[in-house]
Amino acid sequence: MMKKQLIMDKALELFADQGFESTSVQQITEKCGISKGAFYLSFKSKDELISAMIDHFMEDIIKEIDRVVKNTNNEELLYIFYYETFQSFQKHSDFTKVLIKEQTHTINKEFLLKISYYNSLIEETILSMIERIYGDKIKEIKYDLLYCIKSFISIYSELKLFYSAPLDLQFLAESFVEKTNLLAKHTTIPLISEEVIQAMKHPLNEDVTIEKLLEIIEQTIDEMKESIEKESLVLLKEELIEPALSPAIIKGLIENVRNKPECKWISYLLQNYYSFS
Numbered sequence: 001m002m003k004k005q006l007i008m009d010k011a012l013e014l015f016a017d018q019g020f021e022s023t024s025v026q027q028i029t030e031k032c033g034i035s036k037g038a039f040y041l042s043f044k045s046k047d048e049l050i051s052a053m054i055d056h057f058m059e060d061i062i063k064e065i066d067r068v069v070k071n072t073n074n075e076e077l078l079y080i081f082y083y084e085t086f087q088s089f090q091k092h093s094d095f096t097k098v099l100i101k102e103q104t105h106t107i108n109k110e111f112l113l114k115i116s117y118y119n120s121l122i123e124e125t126i127l128s129m130i131e132r133i134y135g136d137k138i139k140e141i142k143y144d145l146l147y148c149i150k151s152f153i154s155i156y157s158e159l160k161l162f163y164s165a166p167l168d169l170q171f172l173a174e175s176f177v178e179k180t181n182l183l184a185k186h187t188t189i190p191l192i193s194e195e196v197i198q199a200m201k202h203p204l205n206e207d208v209t210i211e212k213l214l215e216i217i218e219q220t221i222d223e224m225k226e227s228i229e230k231e232s233l234v235l236l237k238e239e240l241i242e243p244a245l246s247p248a249i250i251k252g253l254i255e256n257v258r259n260k261p262e263c264k265w266i267s268y269l270l271q272n273y274y275s276f277s
Contacts, residue, residue, distance in 0.1 A: 003034070003038065003041075003042055004042045004043070004052070006032055006034075007028065007032055007034075007039060007042055007043065007049065008049065008052065008053050008056060010028060010031040010032045011023070011028045011031070011032075011049055011053070012053065012094050012095060012098065013031065013094065014027055014028060014031055015050075015094075015098045015102075016094040016097060016098050019098075019101065019102065020046075020050060020098075020102055023046075024046075025039060025046055028046075028049075044219075047110075048219070050111060051110070051111065051114065053095070054099075054111060054114055054115065054118075055114075055262075055265065057092050057095040058115070058118040059118075059264075060088075060092070061088050061089070061092060061122075062118060062121050062122060062125070064084060064085075064088045065081070065084070065085060065088070065122060065125055066125055068080050068081055068084045068085075069081065069125050069128065069129045074132055074133055077129060077132065077133055078129070078133060078177045078180060078181075079173050079174065079177045081126075081129060082152070082153075082172070082173035082176050082177060083169055083170065083173040085153060086153075086156055086160075086169045086172065086173065087169065089153075089156070089157060089160075090160065090169075093160070096157060097162070099115070100157065100158075110212075114265060117265065117268050123146060123150075126146050126149055126150070127142060127146055130142060130145050130146065130149070130184070133184075134184050137184070138184050140190045141183075141184075141187045141188075141190050143190075143192035143193070143194070143196070143197055144183075144187060144190055144191050144192050145180070145183060145184055145187070146192075147192060148179075148180065148183055149176075149180060152176045152179065152180070156172060156176075210240055210273075213240060213266075213269060213270065213273060214237060214240055214241070216265070216266050216269065217233055217236065217237045217240070217266055218237065220233060220262060220263060220266055221233050221234060221237070223262065224260075224262065227260075228256060229256055229257045229260045229263060232253040232254075232256035232257050233253075233257055233263065233266070235253055236250070236253050236254065236257075236270060239253075247274070250274055251274070254267050254270050254271055254274075
């Protein structure tokens with residue numbers, strides 16, 4: 001595990017300077033001071049390394065946002081949310097910068113789908129937060145408010161990461177709280193409806209094949225200790241190869257693995273493959 005972390009840390013430095021496409025496995029191993037053989041013992045390919053990095057950093061960011069939303073009272077919640085989110089982005093500034101740049105350049109569809117999944121988790125958390133804070137008053141405009149909040153975060157990211165603006169996080173959080181409250185109070189024309197949100201979901205899922213699912217499941221199983229979750233994943237793998245189980249059993253097996261951190265991504269893919277909501 002320590003070697004994997006070393007590879008991810010050093011690779012991130014190279015990706016921040018050169019981008020994904022321009023960075024070779026050879027450059028990564030030289031940066032780490034390890035052989036190519038040692039690299040391939042940890043990751044089967046550069047794509048697998050990038051995928052693991054997305055999981056590692058996005059799960060850390062999401063866990064921090066979830067912690068704040070679940071453990072902060074309503075009066076302070078919006079300010080703490082903004083402040084801690086900016087802190088988290090600052091902590092992972094190299095990764096955030098790479099991700100923003102690569103999404104508009106060379107990142108492939110599998111990575112975009114994974115990022116879309118983590119983005120949906122963040123959106124769920126923000127929605128639960130604004131519903132707690134504002135209640136039924138924002139029922140008709142909650143999605144507009146969600147995307148305004150995400151835009152504020154994006155503005156911070158651009159100013160901080162690409163222009164190195166000297167921003168005071170406390171002042172910034174206070175400013176965005178004020179703007180969010182004004183929008184929640186005075187917005188009267190909803191733009192983004194429930195129907196629009198549903199139409200936007202899962203735009204890239206068509207490219208996830210059985211072969212790809214099996215590859216991801218096998219990789220996940222190899223990294224797991226013996227557990228109920230691992231047994232469930234083995235059964236799901238067998239089901240993909242030779243279908244025999246009822247939809248209820250399949251749904252139950254997916255539910256078994258859903259809350260295991262290393263299984264969140266594959267459970268999401270399986271839910272969509274079997275069209276479970």
